Amino acid sequence: LTLLIVSHLFFFVLELVNHASNPPMCLESAGIRDAFKYINITVSLVVFLVGIVGNVALLKVIYANKCMRTGPNYLIASLALGDLIHIVIDIPINAYRLMAEDWPFGLVVCKLTPFIQKTSVGVTVLSLCALSVDRYRAVVSWNQIKGIWVSVWTAMKITLIWVISILLAVPEAVGFDMITMNYKEKHLRICLLHPVQTTQYMQFYKSVKDWWLFGFYFCMPLVWTAVFSTLMTRKMLKNAQNALSEHVKQRREVAKTVFCLVAVFAICWLPLYLSRILKSTLYDEKDSNRCRMLSAFLVLDYFGINMASLNSCINPIALFLVSRRFKKGFKVHFYFYLRYIPIILSSVIRLKQQGCHPHRSVDELWYVIRTYGDMSATWPDCSM
Structure with a gap:
């Protein structure tokens, strides 16, 4: 997912590696690069400014108001913190890299950037899943933890979310590397998932990466939320006689908030995952029309990157619109x-x-x- 702005160079590298069995290298440049470069810079600037202001304000609203210091809101704060880290570190680096084309930041930052981005996405996904379970438990009165143990249990959940997200992001740091190559009379240093992995595990990870990301980081939170939202709705309908109570109204509002966050996540990330899956299934490096197809996929990549970046700044706006x-x-x-x-x-x-x-x-x-x-x-x- 990270640094898809060099996806056309990635396929160029693959052709260098397999030049003996492949047709002549694809040297045709994507015609939309210059136009989309400035669009991406503009979107990155908007996401950077709105994301920092919105997520910092969200964290302060939760911290400054005692009535907002609840388990679900702490999970939302964790989600905002993950978005904030991604905005502050990844977006400026990727924006600069898009303008400069060459990778000037060295190997450490090359590995750190996709690691941070994948950690941020993992925190978002797992926080949404935890919010869905938390809302269901609140409706069916599973949660018998009271007093100070509520905060302890919430802290444990948030810690577990971050630990799992960090562990799942480790393969990105291991697999990404710098490649030095000559491309159209330019000496470029490229940061990308290396086409030739040295370990059996990383070879397997590279071969299934697109499907793994699509399944775990996209489909899983949607299915998870759909299941628990359905169960929660059935439980609420059974208790229709309490529909006018203030407590039930608050629960419905929180449930609506969680659903809105998941819907925003799905809308923002679908184009990018769709692009990656289509590229994985349709692209053939032996096809004589691969250059034209690659240009079409590059358009989808740019659009998907822009939409995915919006997810880092849009959650505070969504919360403002749906939650009193x-x-x-x-x-x-x-x-x-x-x-x-x-x-x-x-x-x-x-x-x-x-x-x-x-x-x-x-x-x-x-x-x-x-x-x-x-x-x-x-x-x-x-x-x-």
């Missing part, structure tokens, strides 16, 4: 900053003009934030 509690939390969070940024900026200017000591300035800034609610307030001076 999250909507209220986001409004309070952004209202605070939109209201106090002008006050803080004016305070900085006023304190600088008065020549306050830096430590005193910080104290005065906090005093302003706590005390004053509008720009017409009377400002304290340094003598206070």
Whole structure:
């Protein structure tokens, strides 16, 4: 999945390895590369900015409000943290690499980038599965854990999710490598899943990778959520007499939130997985029309990468739209900053003009934030 922007170079490498039995190498460039390059950079910039603001706000909303510190919300926070790590580390590297074509970051970053991305996707997938089970347990009253043990059990689940995600991402770090080659009179360093793996396990992993990723990272969370959502719906219908209670309404809202997150995940990741499966099943390196087919797959890859990247920033937006509690939390969070940024900026200017000591300035800034609610307030001076 990682670094699909060099998928056409990957097939070029395969032809170099198997040149004895294959037709002449495919040297035809994909005509959409320059156009899609700028589209990807634009999308990456939007995802980077919206993703950082949205996921940081989501984490702060959960942390700052005691009523939001629940088991499901901690899982959502774990999901947001995984997206945030991917946004901060992977997206800038991939955007720079797309513009530069050559890989300038070395072997360590080459292995670390797909590892982080696969860990992030694993955290997303397993968190969605855990949320589905958690909502079902809440409806059927499985969960008899009370008090402090609720937090302990949630911490154990989140830890297990991250450990499993990290372990499943290890083959990406092992298999990815740098290849130096001459391509159309250019000396390029390429970071990709090496076409020739040295161990039997990695050879097997490379041969089944596309189907493994499609099955575990895409189909499994959808099937898992469908099963538990169906069971949960049946249980709720049996208890229709309690449909108007506030407690049941809250459970339905959380269930709707989980369903929305899964739907967003499916929409964002389907094009990329579909592209990979079609490429795995239809591409024939001995076909004389493989260059034309590769260009078509490259279009799907670019579109799939853009859609998959959106998943890292769209969850906070989805939560804002479907959850009353999250909507209220986001409004309070952004209202605070939109209201106090002008006050803080004016305070900085006023304190600088008065020549306050830096430590005193910080104290005065906090005093302003706590005390004053509008720009017409009377400002304290340094003598206070």
